[in-house]
Amino acid sequence: xxxxxxxxxxxxxxxxxxxxxxxxxxxxxxxxxxxxxxxxxxxxxxxxxxxxxxxxxxxxxxxxxxxxxxxxxxxxxxxxxxxxxxxxxxxxxxxxxxxxxxxxxxxxxxxxxxxxxxxxxxxxxxxxxxxxxxxxxxxxxxxxxxxxxxxxxxxxxxxxxxxxxxxxxxxxxxxxxxxxxxxxxxxxxxxxxxxxxxxxxxxxxxxxxxxxxxxxxxxxxxxxxxxxxxxxxxxxxxxxxxxxxxxxxxxxxxxxxxxxxxxxxxxxxxxxxxxxxxxxxxxxxxxxxxxxxxxxxxxxxxxxxxxxxxxxxxxxxxxxxxxxxxxxxxxxxxxxxxxxxxxxxxxxxxxxxxxxxxxxxxxxxxxxxxxxxxxxxxxxxxxxxxxxxxx
Numbered sequence: 001x002x003x004x005x006x007x008x009x010x011x012x013x014x015x016x017x018x019x020x021x022x023x024x025x026x027x028x029x030x031x032x033x034x035x036x037x038x039x040x041x042x043x044x045x046x047x048x049x050x051x052x053x054x055x056x057x058x059x060x061x062x063x064x065x066x067x068x069x070x071x072x073x074x075x076x077x078x079x080x081x082x083x084x085x086x087x088x089x090x091x092x093x094x095x096x097x098x099x100x101x102x103x104x105x106x107x108x109x110x111x112x113x114x115x116x117x118x119x120x121x122x123x124x125x126x127x128x129x130x131x132x133x134x135x136x137x138x139x140x141x142x143x144x145x146x147x148x149x150x151x152x153x154x155x156x157x158x159x160x161x162x163x164x165x166x167x168x169x170x171x172x173x174x175x176x177x178x179x180x181x182x183x184x185x186x187x188x189x190x191x192x193x194x195x196x197x198x199x200x201x202x203x204x205x206x207x208x209x210x211x212x213x214x215x216x217x218x219x220x221x222x223x224x225x226x227x228x229x230x231x232x233x234x235x236x237x238x239x240x241x242x243x244x245x246x247x248x249x250x251x252x253x254x255x256x257x258x259x260x261x262x263x264x265x266x267x268x269x270x271x272x273x274x275x276x277x278x279x280x281x282x283x284x285x286x287x288x289x290x291x292x293x294x295x296x297x298x299x300x301x302x303x304x305x306x307x308x309x310x311x312x313x314x315x316x317x318x319x320x321x322x323x324x325x326x327x328x329x330x331x332x333x334x335x336x337x338x339x340x341x342x343x344x345x346x347x348x349x350x351x352x353x354x355x356x357x358x359x360x361x362x363x364x365x366x367x368x369x370x371x372x373x374x375x376x377x378x379x380x381x382x383x384x385x386x387x388x389x390x391x
Contacts, residue, residue: 003071004057005349006391007078009105011057012050014075014317015064020215020225022067023047024208027229029063031208037231039114042211043317044224046075050114078347079300079320080117081136081282082387083170084124085341092121094166098148098174099138100278113198113230116280117321120345127168130335133285133328134342134384135171139192140278142176149174170341180243185259188272192279194226195243195254197262199270200233206268207234213264221257226318235277236261239318281321282344285328286382287336291364293325295380298363299356299388300346336382343377343385350374350390357388 004013017023023042030049031037039050047069051057064071085091092107101109101119110118140148149156149164157163162173180189188197201207207229214236218225226237238254245252265272286292289311297304297313302323305312311325328336348356353374360378361367368385369377375389 003061003073005073005076007076007349008050008347010050010052011054012048012076013057013060013071013073014046014048015069015071016046017069019219020044020227021212021219024212024215025067026064026069027211028208029067030060031204033059033063035059037204037207037229040229041319042215042227042229043319045317046072048076048317048319073349074352075317076349077301077320077352080345080347081119082122082343082345083119083341084122084128085168086124086127087167088121088123090167091170094152095119097151098164098172099280100140100144100148111278113228113232113235113276115228115235116278124341128338128341129169130338132170132340132342133335133382134340134344135173135283135285136342137173137175137281137283138278139175139177141190141192141275142178144275145174145176168341180255180258182255182259186255186262188262188265188274189258190274190277191243192277193240193281194279195238195258196235196277196279197258197272197274198233198235198276199265200273201270202233210234210265210268210270214261217257217260217264221253223254223257232276233273240279240281240312240314240322282323284323284325284384286325286384287328287330288381289325289327291381292384295360295363295365296323296325296386299360299365299378299386340384343387345387345389347389347391353388353390360386360388
């Protein structure tokens, strides 16, 4: 299967495309194969497909070839979160509640729609009492945030009153989403950093058709939407902050596009369920923000957000979580020396591990563990860790 690689409990491929509509043509061909709908991420520059069988992968490659599309295995990667814990029984339920995730692989947790990063929990031999330098932000619809806070109890803290922590001090900012400006014309949408909606659509053929309509509307508007198809339905997303328009208080062109997509969905009898959605990003506290940001840009193959007031870095294909780096007090020496309880896992195809490790080392990283050639843990210039591996 040329172009496909084993990655993250299945096999995946990325097919480059010149537009959303060109990618949607492949989506419709996949939906017509009669094998059910695999996980499909439609972007302006390509399509990622994740399947569980080699037979289906072969059929998708044949359909892509007929459309003149070529797979690029170097584009494949998955970013996950790892948390070292002493008492799993108290920590795992906390994270399941605040994120709205489901159990997977023993006591790991996963976004039910498999859009946001999964979390694995690793046994630690002792407590690390000081705050991590890596933390998590999640935005969910306001009702889900209220329910999660009620279930876990405790008081939120921090500059915005949004921070909560598990029993071992791992922090998360739990941010309630808002309404997309536009009134009833955009009532199906929520702003969870990005503007998003989700339509449950059980039929693969109907999901493929709706994705094609959405892609055509987005291409016409010149807005590169993120369209994710799952067996449960279709999620449509602006990407972080990409719906905002400083020229108009109602979100400008994006609100107009959102209204047209909502009309298309309702004309087909689809009812939105945005409560299934969430947005997760990862923050890193650093003294030398530029050096730490450069490291993570290199190892993840990310790009700098062009807005000068932000330190965000993002996946150019908008498939993996946004990271941001924020300054910390150099006087917090003990906290800087303590090893984080939270780290990142970067899963790439086996033939890409060496290149990612080399990029990390060239950007100021150092190897802290290398149990196998295809699994190496690298620390950034301030000790924040990422494990680069192929499984």
